[in-house]
Amino acid sequence: MEYYEIFINVLSSTIRLSIPLIFTALAGLFSERAGIFDIGLEGKMLGSAFAAACVAYLTGSAWAGLGAGVVCSVALSLVHGFASITNRGNQIISGVAINFFIAGITIVLGQAWFGQGGRTPQLAPEARFAPIILPGADAIRDIPILGPLYANVISGNNILTYLAFLAVPFSWWVLYRTRFGLRLRAVGENPGAVDTAGISVSWLRYRAVMCAGILCGFSGTYLAIAQSAAFIKDMSAGKGYIALAALVFAKWKPVPVMFACLLFGFLDALANFMQGKAVPLIGEVPVQVFQALPYILTCVLLAGFIGVAIPPKAGGVPYVKER
Amino acid sequence: MTDQPAIELVGIDKKFGAVHANKDINLTVAKGSIHGIIGENGAGKSTLMSIIYGFYQADSGEIRVNGQPITIRDSQAAIAAGIGMVHQHFMLVDNFTVLENVMLGAEGGALLARGVASARAELKRLETEYGLEVNPDALIEQLPVGLQQRVEILKAMYRGAEILILDEPTGVLTPAEADHLFRILGVLRDEGKTVVLITHKLREIMAITDTVSVMRRGEMVATRKTSETTVEELAELMVGRRVLLRVQKGEAKPADVLLSVRNLTVKDNRGVTMVDNVSFDVRAGEIVGIAGVAGNGQSELLEAIAGIRKPASGEILLDGQPIDKADPARLRELGLAHIPEDRHHMGLVLKFEEYENSVLGYHHRPEYSRGPLLDLEAIRKDAMEKIEKYDIRPPNPRLKTANFSGGNQQKIVVAREIERDPKMLIIGQPTRGVDIGAIEFIHRRIIEMRDAGKAILLVSVELDEIRALSDRILVMFAGHMVGEKTPDAGEQTLGLMMAGIAA
Amino acid sequence: MSTASVTLPRWINYGLIPLLNLVVAFLISGFVVWLIGESPLAALSLLIEGAFGSGEGIGFTLYYATSFIFTGLSVAVAIHAGLFNIGSEGQAYIGGLGCALVALSLDKYVPWYVTMPIAVIGAGLFGAAWAFIPAFLQAKRGSHIVITTIMFNYIAAALMVYLLVHVLIVPGKMAPETRTFLEGGQLPKLGWIMSLFGAKLGAAPFNVSFIIALFAAWFVWVLVWRSKLGFDMRTLGISPTAADYAGTPRARIIIIAMLLSGALAGMMALNPVMGSSARLQVEFVGGAGFVGIAVSLMGRNHPLGIVFAAILFGVLYQGGDWISFEMPNITREMILVIQGLVILFAGALEYMFRPAMVLIYQQFKRA
Amino acid sequence: ADIKPALVYGTGGKFDKSFNEAAFNGAEKFKKETGIAYRDFEPTGDTQGEQAIRNFASRGFNPVVAVSFAWTSAVEKVAAEFPDTKFIIVDSVVDKPNVRSVLYKEEEGSYLVGILAGMASKTGKVGFVGGMDIPLIRKFECGYEQGARAAKANIEVFQNMTGTTGAAWNDPVRGGELTKNQIDQGADVVYAAAGATGLGVLQTAADNKKLSIGVDSNQNHLHPGSVLTSMVKRVDLAVYNAYNDTKNDKFTAGVQSLGVKEDGVAAAMDDNNKPLITPEMQAAVDKAKADIIAGTIKVHDYTTDNACPK
Ligand SMILES: Nc1ncnc2c1ncn2[C@@H]1O[C@H](COP(=O)(O)OP(=O)(O)OP(=O)(O)O)[C@@H](O)[C@H]1O
Ligand SMILES: Nc1ncnc2c1ncn2[C@@H]1O[C@H](COP(=O)(O)OP(=O)(O)OP(=O)(O)O)[C@@H](O)[C@H]1O
Ligand SMILES: [Mg+2]
Ligand SMILES: [Mg+2]
DSSP, X not given: OOHHHHHHHHHHHHHHHXXXXXXXXXXXXXXXXXXXXXXXXXXXXXXXXHHHHHHHHHHOOHHHHHHHHHHHHHHHHHHHHIIIIISOOOHHHHHHHHHHHHHHHHHHHHHHHHOSTTOOOOOOGGGXXXXXXXXXXXXXXXXXXXXXXXXXXXXXXXXXXXXHHHHHHHHHHHHHHBHHHHHHHHHHHOHHHHHHTTOOHHHHHHXXXXXXXXXXXXXXXXXXIIISSSOOTTTTTTHHHHHHHHHHHTTTOHHHHHHHHHHHHHHHHHHHHHTTSEETTTEEOOHHHHHHHHHHHHHHHHTTTTOOOOOOTTTTOOOOSOO | OOOOOSEEEEEEEEEETTEEEEEEEEEEEOTTOEEEEEEOTTSSHHHHHHHHTTSSOOSEEEEEETTXXXXXXXXXXXXXXXXXXXXXXXXXXXXXXXXXXXXXXXXXXXXXXXXXXXXXXXXXXHHHHHOOOOOTTSBGGGSOHHHHHHHHHHHHHHTTOSEEEEESGGGGSXXXXXXXXXXXXXXXXHTTOEEEEEOSOHHHHHHHOSEEEEEETTEEEEEEEGGGOOHHHHHHHXXXXXXXXXXXXXXXXXXXXXXXXXXXXXXXXTSOEEEEEEEEEEETTOEEEEEOOTTSSHHHHHHHHTTSSOOSEEEEEETTEEOTTOOHHHHHHTTEEEEOSOIIIIIOOTTSBHHHHTTTXXXXXXXGEETTEEOHHHHHHHHHHHHHHTTOSSOOTTSBGGGSOHHHHHHHHHHHHHTTOOSEEEEESTTXXXXXXXXXXXXXXXXXXXXXXXXXXEEOSOHHHHHHHOSEEEEEETTEEEEEEOTTSOHHHHHHHHTTOOO | OBOTTOOOOHIIIIIIHHHHHHHHHHHHHHHHHHHHTSOHHHHHHHHHHHHHSSHHHHHHHHHHHHXXXXXXXXXXXXXXXXXXXXXXXXXXXXXXXXXXXXXXXXXXXXXXXXXXXXXXXXXXXXXXXXXXXXXXXXXXXXXXXXXXXXXXXXXXXXXXXXXXXXIISOTTOSSOBOOOOOGGGSOOBOHXXXXXXXXXXXXXXXXXXXXXXXXXXXXXXXXXXXXXHHHXXXXXXXXXXXXXXXXXXXXXXXXXXXXXXXXXXXXXXXXXXXXXXXXXXXXXXXXXXXXXXXXXXXTTTOHHHHHHHHHHHHXXXXXXXHHHXXXXXXXXXXXXXXXXXXXXXXXXXXTTTHHXXXXXXXXXXXX | OOOXXXXXOOTTOTTSSSHHHHHHHHHHHHHHHHOOOOEEEOOSSTTTHHHHHHHHHHTTOBSEEEESXXXXXXXXXXXXXXXXXXXXXXXXXXXXXXXXXXXXOHHHHHHHHHHHHHHHOSSSEEEEXXXXXXXXXXXXXXXXXXXXXXXOTTOEEXXXXXXXXXXXXXXXXXXXXXXXXXXXXXXXXXEEESTTHHHHHHHHHHXXXXXXXXXXXXXXXXXXXXXXXXXXXXXXXXXXXXXXXXXXXXXXXXXXXXXXXXXXXXXXXXXXXXXGOOHHHHHHHHHHHHHHHHTSSOOOOHHHHTOOOO
């Protein structure tokens, strides 16, 4: 097959696979910039995927599904907030707990309700976010270089994909250009400063984790009713953790986060693409290698061989005034 | 304007768990005055002020501002009531600019854009009016402490504070900087603003306050017109009995050099050079004191000698052999003991039981262990002996260390380090957060060590302590040793040197 | 006033409060059961019946508990050094490889009691090896061990499947698993313990690795509270700055702690691989590594507490199977739900009831 | 004799529109005809099978059918514990006097659908998406490849495996991605042998207006006009026969392998895919069938030597 075509295919696949990462990593960004670590992204994603799939199936409306996904994920954020903000519990443990709880409850309920081994029923087309063909896509498809790029990569994605890419500049704007953003960044560095400025640390952090919840809701919804046509148990498959790694790799900054996520998406796409093909010089490589690749790379990146990242100073530490 | 008092406190009471930090406090601060509050460490000064500022909530009691009883639920309320506070430990966001820090909480609108302009203008005004100049676009982490404090004051003024509380503002300042601060406070008073100044330096109290109140162990024991009181009286009120401001000690008999530091350069975690090409010796049988304002490299110097921080260059010799590569464990073997500046984070593991802390760092010693295991009998017995010898209270080696008071916590550290009978002892802030009783005890131990022919290096930001204990005084400024003096050198000269103005 | 610095008697701290947390976790689980349309009480009685109803039930309960003791200890050891090891799952998986290789190569020649100690070492070594890289990255590069260990769980899965499908599989067989071990590679069951109580073990694979587990628990207790290494670990775990002051070599302690943690996780493999199925199978760990987190937190990271917590989760697993069999509506993942809730309430929300406790306690003291 | 039949599904759920559902249908058929009720259990994880099987046996259920190779070792053990109970294992061999092992010649069925794929493909490229990477699935793939070649000598066959753990049976997302990949590379017919993952394959093929081939159950109805055919594997027969034989005391232990000849495997033809099947295709399939039965065509079985003739 001709190389440019390969490139286009892998690229479009990369984008499809990056979207959940981008939403999730941005979610982590809001939470961690406010000083709340969130291992629970994975669970939030999975939970919202389940909620979205169920509601989309029952109502037959994708948008209703999205709503449900967001609500579910925000609710989980509030649990995390209650544990780590109000009760000053260990944030990592709280996140892990949420992940387990969701991994179980989705299957339990799914099986009890639909009897398909924890899956939800296949969704009808109108209950999903269908690809949007941008104007002129088919017209210029055959123009060399630009044609395929526009038709197969830029056009033909679902609305959530475009939203994801809008969410990046928007997050940047919120973080660096608004009062909320200023305070949010401050509370992640020195809650004392925020408190003595007469701002409630708890409420601020609660709002931050809720932002995280909303964004995770989008990623979960994307998984269940945009990328595929049903909820499948464990469908988040560690994406939440990979998003966290991307966040670290991007040093907690919105735009770099996007590129980090695209990188991971690309790896996944490559893994799929390279399967069963001979790698130049090496020859046929076992599938498992490619399947492990993203995880291996995550570790390599975390090892900070690309420069060590300094997390927000107050990250992970509950704000305690009185000993 | 009515001449209602600016602040009136009635029966303020505050407990931190076991600690009764404020006991039924009554206080009246007149409008347009500078009111000093003094007291030992841990007397409850910060707590009281934090309550006025709404940072802590009083368990009971009433606060009146300008005669109006108000409930200050949070700092927002305090700010609204025209109260501003400069905290003992700065409340600044290090990676924000001065401007951002000042604006935080008073951004003027959901979007930053508009607020920024007006904030700049206001800063300019305050600068010209009170001489509070600082570059609005500088990052906090790149400003010296003096300027950081100025930012704190600006924050308060920017919010239109009528009442300004400063909690130990001079601890981090050179005498010169302190004087500049006091001039500013003077201007504020003349503007009709009210200033509450917390310190435990009597000199400063006498210098600028109109009224002074004394706290002891959480109680408000007295209030005096500054003009009608004396340093001696205040000291006595503060401590509850006569104080001998000097420790008796005989002549030092310096023997040969034990520790010698050669062209030592040390960087901090951010890579900033904190100790710059420093050289000096410490002889057996003498106490060498290092004077200097906090943050001029003393901490890094100690950490480097103690093996906690790797020097960037230069060498450190103990008994003639280089030790700048050795780790703290090895150094203890070589007979170098270290009483760290920060007992809560270094000297002790607060969650450990007392006996565990009594061997922290020495637990690998054969006398405390059987093979790979710890010899608990030996350790507890040893701990009990120290407890008796140093009168540590309560005398219970199984008690969680956090539940000892600061002074007793400090005694645990001192006992551990001194009882190992080291050749060389390096000490940081030996009496910070410690009551006077403990201070005298610890000072006496240090002198005994010297007379026993040990070499002692002492770092303290309390000039009085340095002068009381040291046989030789080195003054450190901005990472350099700016000179050496004898203990009888005047406070003035030392102060100037600490400010970097060479003598 | 803040209740944080008030000290409560041990029986409240280590008895009452954990119990309360547990109860809440169960109440919510009951609610979920009710949500599905089954009776929580019926489910509960099934749980008890399944777990204790017969010698076989008890045998299964203890069989599961054995695995959880190992993984619980694994998590606890790391926690005492201030490390949160979520990788026990993968370390156990790889440990299984070590254990299986030993069994496969020795079972023809020697009896089980010769194979066992070597298998323990093999499993331990492999588990430790799998923990080494994350440990090293944490110690030397400061990369977040929580994420790296999770990643290594995924990598372990891929690696093991590759080996089982392409290397260890018996040619012509469908299932990706090794051949069945001979007598010399199988751990004897502990039927005799059961018969002491006049119960019959039946098919339950309750085996000698349980005794190894108890031994390991004792070992961890000595390590953490009686050894110099343990002292170093706890110092580092509670206060890294104090550790630096004391001259505790951070990197080395981190790595040693993780190696021990990984080894304990790895030894867990003995129980299912040599004790039960007598072969290495895909996904034989079945989440036991993650249960270890809950067990460790429940048991307040203390070996004794961990043994009890492990048995509790054994009950959940065995009883849970029973429930899901009798109530087809309730799948086994219900355990994950309970697990999550336990971690939440015993871990993240452990102090939720403390203030209340303190106040009540002080009332009593007054009276 | 009166019997108490039981059925343990493979992971993936009763209504997976595929493998397990086929087994379910077999049991239902038996129930309808004889009025004898049966008890079934859906394990959601690999660890559960053994206990379920044992529970049934110990409760006196007989015969006990375990569909899925995953329960091989389980049946092996439990069968030894309950020598009087009859067990049936599907897709795997357990050599015990009271166990019947039912195997399918998937290679033959796959060969047939391979031929259809080869003939239906306009691009000369067809795809295969497998579930978990195990010999069984390689067997499907190998037969498919041979069939496609038989139809078009120089045809190109892409093949991907979804994953390496049990999750691979349950990952339509990846299944979809892999399919999209193969389509992007020019494949216009994609054969899914991946349990629930296949749903993602068929979905994607339909979304992209390409052809797909279902597996195990007849999946032609899922996306009419897009599903070319389904390689039906008559698991229902295994279950139904097991119950019937035991009922009529005709239970026989040992290995049964059902191929084209025994109607154990076939290419599903119904109204849903009629429009897609040309007479030539029909003819070609029928001929291949005949040849296989006659033995003139020998489809290679991957699992005999873990290799596929290229
Ligand atoms: N947040 C807190 N939690 C628990 N105890 C506290 C807290 N803050 C202060 N304390 C205790 O309350 C008492 C008073 O502390 P406070 O800081 O008010 O004294 P201080 O007069 O400011 O001492 P210093 O001169 O060292 O600043 C001390 O015993 C201290 O240990
Ligand atoms: N880090 C800490 N954590 C918990 N409690 C503390 C801590 N520091 C101090 N305290 C509590 O504050 C009480 C007083 O501590 P502080 O340092 O103020 O000593 P103090 O009041 O000055 O008494 P002393 O005269 O011994 O110094 C201690 O008894 C202890 O219970
Ligand atoms: Mg104070
Ligand atoms: Mg004190």
